[in-house]
Amino acid sequence: MSGNAGSRLVDRRSFVKGSAAGLAAAAAWASYLRETSAIAAQASGEVRLTGQTASPEEEELLRQVLDTFAEQFPDITVNYEPVPSDYLIKLQTDIAAGNAADVFYVGNEWAQDFMSRGVLLAIDDYMEADGVTADQFYENLINAYTWEGQTYGLPKDWSPLGMVYDPAVLESAGVSGPPTTWEELRTAAEAIVESTGQPALALEAAFDRFILFLYQAGGNVTNEDVTEVTLGDDATREALDMYYGLYADGLSATSADVGGQWPGDAFAQGLVPIVFEGNWMFPFLNTNAPDKEYGIAELPAGPAGKGTPAFTNSYSIFYQSQNPDAAWTLVNYLTGAEGMLTWTSLGLAMPARPGIADQWLEIFPEREPYLASGEYATAVQYGPGGQQFAEDANSVLQLLYAGEIDTTEAQTRLVEAAENALDLG
Amino acid sequence: MVALPGRRRSRDPLAAEDAVAGWLFILPAVAIVGTFILWPILQVFWLSFHEWSVITPERPWVGLDNYRDLFNDADFQLALRNTIWFALGVVPTQTVLGLILAVLANQKIRGRSFFRTAFYFPSISSSVVISIIFLWLYAQRGLINFVLQKMGFPTPQPPWLSNPRGVVEMALNAVGIESVSVWLAGPSVALLSIMMMNIWTTMGTMMVVFLAGLQDIPGDVYEAASIDGASRRQQFFDITVPMLRPVIFFVLTLGFIGTFQVFDQIFVMTSGGPAKSTITLGYLIYQQGFGNFAMGYAAAIAVVLFAIIMSIFLIQRRILGRAD
Numbered sequence: 001m002s003g004n005a006g007s008r009l010v011d012r013r014s015f016v017k018g019s020a021a022g023l024a025a026a027a028a029w030a031s032y033l034r035e036t037s038a039i040a041a042q043a044s045g046e047v048r049l050t051g052q053t054a055s056p057e058e059e060e061l062l063r064q065v066l067d068t069f070a071e072q073f074p075d076i077t078v079n080y081e082p083v084p085s086d087y088l089i090k091l092q093t094d095i096a097a098g099n100a101a102d103v104f105y106v107g108n109e110w111a112q113d114f115m116s117r118g119v120l121l122a123i124d125d126y127m128e129a130d131g132v133t134a135d136q137f138y139e140n141l142i143n144a145y146t147w148e149g150q151t152y153g154l155p156k157d158w159s160p161l162g163m164v165y166d167p168a169v170l171e172s173a174g175v176s177g178p179p180t181t182w183e184e185l186r187t188a189a190e191a192i193v194e195s196t197g198q199p200a201l202a203l204e205a206a207f208d209r210f211i212l213f214l215y216q217a218g219g220n221v222t223n224e225d226v227t228e229v230t231l232g233d234d235a236t237r238e239a240l241d242m243y244y245g246l247y248a249d250g251l252s253a254t255s256a257d258v259g260g261q262w263p264g265d266a267f268a269q270g271l272v273p274i275v276f277e278g279n280w281m282f283p284f285l286n287t288n289a290p291d292k293e294y295g296i297a298e299l300p301a302g303p304a305g306k307g308t309p310a311f312t313n314s315y316s317i318f319y320q321s322q323n324p325d326a327a328w329t330l331v332n333y334l335t336g337a338e339g340m341l342t343w344t345s346l347g348l349a350m351p352a353r354p355g356i357a358d359q360w361l362e363i364f365p366e367r368e369p370y371l372a373s374g375e376y377a378t379a380v381q382y383g384p385g386g387q388q389f390a391e392d393a394n395s396v397l398q399l400l401y402a403g404e405i406d407t408t409e410a411q412t413r414l415v416e417a418a419e420n421a422l423d424l425g
Numbered sequence: 426m427v428a429l430p431g432r433r434r435s436r437d438p439l440a441a442e443d444a445v446a447g448w449l450f451i452l453p454a455v456a457i458v459g460t461f462i463l464w465p466i467l468q469v470f471w472l473s474f475h476e477w478s479v480i481t482p483e484r485p486w487v488g489l490d491n492y493r494d495l496f497n498d499a500d501f502q503l504a505l506r507n508t509i510w511f512a513l514g515v516v517p518t519q520t521v522l523g524l525i526l527a528v529l530a531n532q533k534i535r536g537r538s539f540f541r542t543a544f545y546f547p548s549i550s551s552s553v554v555i556s557i558i559f560l561w562l563y564a565q566r567g568l569i570n571f572v573l574q575k576m577g578f579p580t581p582q583p584p585w586l587s588n589p590r591g592v593v594e595m596a597l598n599a600v601g602i603e604s605v606s607v608w609l610a611g612p613s614v615a616l617l618s619i620m621m622m623n624i625w626t627t628m629g630t631m632m633v634v635f636l637a638g639l640q641d642i643p644g645d646v647y648e649a650a651s652i653d654g655a656s657r658r659q660q661f662f663d664i665t666v667p668m669l670r671p672v673i674f675f676v677l678t679l680g681f682i683g684t685f686q687v688f689d690q691i692f693v694m695t696s697g698g699p700a701k702s703t704i705t706l707g708y709l710i711y712q713q714g715f716g717n718f719a720m721g722y723a724a725a726i727a728v729v730l731f732a733i734i735m736s737i738f739l740i741q742r743r744i745l746g747r748a749d
Contacts, residue, residue, distance in 0.1 A: 089715045090510040095480045113718055119480050205699070261568035388717045391697075398700035402589045 027217040043325040044075035051105035052087035052092075054348070055283070060345045063208060063421060068342065069333050075328045095119060098320070105313040106153050108144045108379045109208075109386060114316075115147035116384045116423075121317040122150040126328040138310075139309070141352050144379040145314045152315030154335035157349035158375040159278035160308040161212055162370045163297045169196060169273035178297035182216070182242055186299040190249035192273060199253035202263035202272040205401040207393035208380055211309050212276060213239035215378055216302025221418055227425050229418040231411065237302060240407045244400055254401065278311060280348050281368060298369045310377035312337035312352065350374075384423040392417035427744040443685070468680065472724035479720045491725035501726065503701055503747070504709040509686055511705060514620045516680035522624065523631025523676065528665070531639045541636070546630040552626065559622045560586070581614050589700035593709035613702030619690055624748035627683065629678050638672030674745040681737050685730060708731045 048341055049066075052060040059082045066078050068420050083090050087180060088110065094100040106114055115122055127133065134142045137155055145153040165178050170188065173195035179185040181246060189200035201210055214220065219235030230236075246252040253272070260266030263280040267273075268289035275281070276299060285292060300310050315331040333339045337356050344351045344360055350371060351360050357371055393414055400410040473491055476482040495501050499557050530541045547555060563585040570580045581588050593611025597603075612620065642665065650660050666673075688707035691697060697704040697712060704712070707727060714723030 091481045092715060092718075114480065117478055117481050117718075197604075221646055254583070254587065256565060259564055332513045341440055385717075391701075391712070394698065397589075398698060402700065403582060404590065404700070419582065 014224075040085075043073070043323075043329045044078060045323045045326050047103060047323055047330050048079045048081060048083045048101035049060065049103045049328045049330065050083060050091070050101040053082040054280070054307075056345065057283070058348065061343065065334065065339055065342050069330065069339065073329060076329060078330060092216070096363055097320070100318045100320070102318055102321040102323060103315055103330055104317045104318065105156070107382055108146070108314075109288060109309070109314045109390065111144055111153070111314065112381060112384050112386060113144070119329075120152040120317045121321060121324060123154070123331070124151050124153060124319060126324075126332070127151060130328075130332055132332060136411055137352050137353060137356060139372050140310060140377060140379050141312050144312060144381055147314070153316030155312045155314050155352035156335055156340065156353050157344050158279060158310050158312035158377075158379075159210075159349045160310045160370060160373040161276045161299060162308070162373065163282060163296050163299050164267060164269070164275050165279055165297065166270070166273040167293060167295045172305060178295060179300045180297075181300050181358070182302050186246070186251065188375045189274070193251055196204075196273070199250060199258060199272055200253040200258065200264045201276075202250040202255050202258065203243070203276065204247065204254050204263065205394065205397040207352045207390055207397060208309060209276065210239065210243050210393075210397055211380060212307065213243045213302065215302060215307030215309065216299070217242070218302075218304025218307075220378075221389070222422065222424070223380050225425065226422065229415055229424070231415045231418055235304065236411055236414070237407075240411055242302070244407050244410075247401060267294075267331065280366065282347055282367075285424055289419055296366055296369050299375055306373070306376050308373045308377045309380045310373075312349075312379055343353045359409060382418070382422060385421045389418055389421035392421055438531070440579060440712075445555070460557055469724045472721050473728045475721045475724075477720040478718040480718065484721070486720065492729075493720045494722060495618055495725060495729065500704065502708060504555075504704045504706045504726075506608060507612065508687070508705045508707075510637060510689060511620055511623075512681055512684040513615060514617070515623050515684045516677060519624045519628045519631050519680060520673065520676050522628040524635050524673075526628060527634040527635030527639055528661070531636060538724065548630040548633075549627040550626075552689050555622070555626055556690045558617075560694055561713050563618050583699070585618040586615045586695055587699050589611055589698075589702040591702075592617050613699075615699055616703045619694060619703060623684070623687065623690060627680070631680070634676055635669065635672060637748050638669045644667045658688050666714060670745060677745070678738055678739055681741070682734055684735075685734050706733075 005043075007313060012049045017250070024379050039411040048375055051062075053062070062082075064082065066080055066148055069078065070076075077141075082128065084407060088107070091100065091104060106120065127157065132154070134146075138158070141155040141158050142151070145155065163178055164236055166314070168177070169192060173188070173191040175188040179188045192198075192200035211221075214236060217235040217239040218235060219239055255261065255263050255266040255271075258266050260269055260271050263275040264277050264284050265273070265288070267275045267281075268285055270289075285294065298306065301307075315334050317327045317331060321327050329351075335352070337353060340351045341355060341356050345363055347364055347367075350367070351357060354374060356376070363366060396405075396410050396413045396417060399413075400407065429536050429726045462545070465720070474486060474488060476487045476491075477484040526544050530537060530544065536539075564570075565584040570584065573580050591610030593609055593612055595614075596611075646664055646668075647660055650664055655663070686707050687705050688711065691703050691705055691708045692711070695703040707730070710723045713726065714720045
């Protein structure tokens with residue numbers, strides 16, 4: 001198994017050792033990265049920052065990053081207001097009340113709803129003044145925050161879905177390594193089901209999981225300009241057949257089916273040996289199943305090659321911000337090489353700048369397969385109305401899983417859902 | 426009733442002073458109710474004729490468009506259907522069970538106050554906490570499935586809260602009848618699971634209301650009845666139930682209002698899924714307003730929900746309220 005390119009086995013000890021060494025490296029790197037900013041020279045005053053925090057560690061780490069910012073920019077005071085849950089709801093009501101923070105996270109899934117309504121400040125002039133260019137970021141990530149030629153935020157981090165597997169189970173099923181194609185995935189899953197009597201893979205009835213098969217089959221929800229729904233094509237058909245085929249044949253199951261809270265939890269409990277999840281899985285795994293061995297690989301490639309969805313958040317500036325100069329200075333720091341490297345050293349997500357990918361990899365060497373997918377990952381976005389579409393599409397897939405409709409009907413309904421919900425320009 | 430100050434002043438100066446004092450006394454309540462209840466309600470009506478994305482200041486007038494959209498919205502029809510199933514399943518059951526519990530807890534038996542407390546306990550517990558506990562109970566490897574398996578019963582597949590199949594449809598399929606209409610498919614297994622939890626939670630409340638009603642029935646009525654030779658069964662149906670009529674009206678009204686507005690349990694347990702089979706009107710309002718940037722449309726649904734609850738109340742009052 002060790003001979004398999006793009007996959008590595010890690011136990012906890014080397015993980016911790018690697019993290020410590022990497023953090024030291026990150027600090028050293030950061031110390032010579034200090035740069036002066038044209039705008040920061042004059043910016044001063046108060047900036048409010050808000051974002052979603054999934055854990056106390058996350059909040060603590062961001063506070064550390066902000067402390068470093070305060071040392072470098074003593075004239076700017078940052079008021080950090082973390083939101084532990086229902087972040088989008090909180091943000092919307094803050095905006096409605098005219099009370100939104102100057103800088104806040106914007107998720108890729110709803111970025112277009114915000115950009116198309118003019119709620120975010122275009123930052124192109126700031127970027128130019130400070131020498132920040134789009135090509136310093138992964139193209140597909142920064143594109144998620146580009147609307148009608150203008151930029152409305154810089155990605156703070158990202159994660160694709162990758163394959164996490166239990167090497168012992170694969171081995172005892174006679175599977176020589178993590179599957180690299182759809183065919184190998186099916187064969188491996190069949191062997192695992194044969195040997196363990198359990199489903200091989202946890203796959204939710206959710207469109208943002210189905211979409212990995214869609215990308216791998218060469219399909220997408222709409223064409224690039226979001227003017228036409230393309231879910232009626234053969235690629236969607238192929239993806240649906242593969243995705244539902246795994247479930248119908250008992251090779252995959254939802255986490256609820258096997259008794260887990262979510263796929264990462266099902267894996268941690270040993271209920272399934274393979275999951276397709278993001279970097280956020282590892283802090284969870286280290287806490288809940290510290291002794292569990294796991295391997296990491298890229299997702300299997302489909303008929304159209306490799307593909308995986310990318311999830312990201314930006315730091316964006318509210319269009320009514322009273323202090324946009326200071327807000328930009330903060331955004332520029334947090335998404336700059338130094339701030340981003342410190343932030344991503346928590347391991348929840350990866351740097352959105354390919355330029356610091358190598359430094360990050362020194363901290364998390366086993367995550368190389370995740371990083372490798374930066375070349376082909378697609379930021380999940382469906383266009384304005386995407387939230388409603390996701391809701392409707394999930395519903396179609398849940399009906400499919402429950403056996404209420406077949407794949408042909410599911411495809412018809414997915415097309416309908418997209419045409420009804422999306423704002424096709 | 427407070428007198429109008431202007432009209433009476435000439436005749437009775439003290440009445441005017443009373444009126445001013447009266448208004449002053451209720452001013453805090455009026456201010457609070459007005460600001461936080463009346464004003465938002467009026468705003469909902471006003472918003473329902475506008476389009477508003479929440480995040481932008483513009484709220485263009487769209488007339489009746491939001492209401493017109495409701496009729497073509499499959500989600501609205503689904504939510505309405507789910508809500509009706511929910512109310513029709515929960516309200517009669519919790520009323521009957523509440524009444525039975527009240528009659529039992531009204532007997533002179535040992536540990537009476539223990540049973541009263543135990544049955545009432547779910548009602549005073551946080552609905553979110555109860556929902557989370559039931560999430561565990563209903564899980565694939567949860568207690569309910571464990572008990573069912575031990576007793577040799579089949580467990581639903583997919584598990585309870587992930588199962589969008591209609592229970593009536595499943596029952597009909599089992600006896601060989603295929604493809605019933607969507608309206609007759611019945612609540613999904615997931616919705617039924619939440620309904621059962623809801624009944625368990627609220628029947629204690631209803632029991633307490635019925636208990637209060639039972640204490641109001643004079644004991645000599647029962648005495649007279651038993652002298653006349655009425656059996657316990659006759660006493661229950663011919664004395665207890667008719668004399669509880671105003672209480673039953675109250676319990677049904679509370680029940681319908683509560684079930685038509687159900688939101689928190691859905692939000693915590695299923696978020697409207699699987700396959701939207703647990704989307705209720707209350708949840709759809711939330712989802713449209715905050716998930717789909719359509720607050721005006723959400724307001725229109727809220728107005729329709731208000732109209733539905735109001736008409737149910739009026740119909741009930743016509744049927745049950747006459748005895749007063």
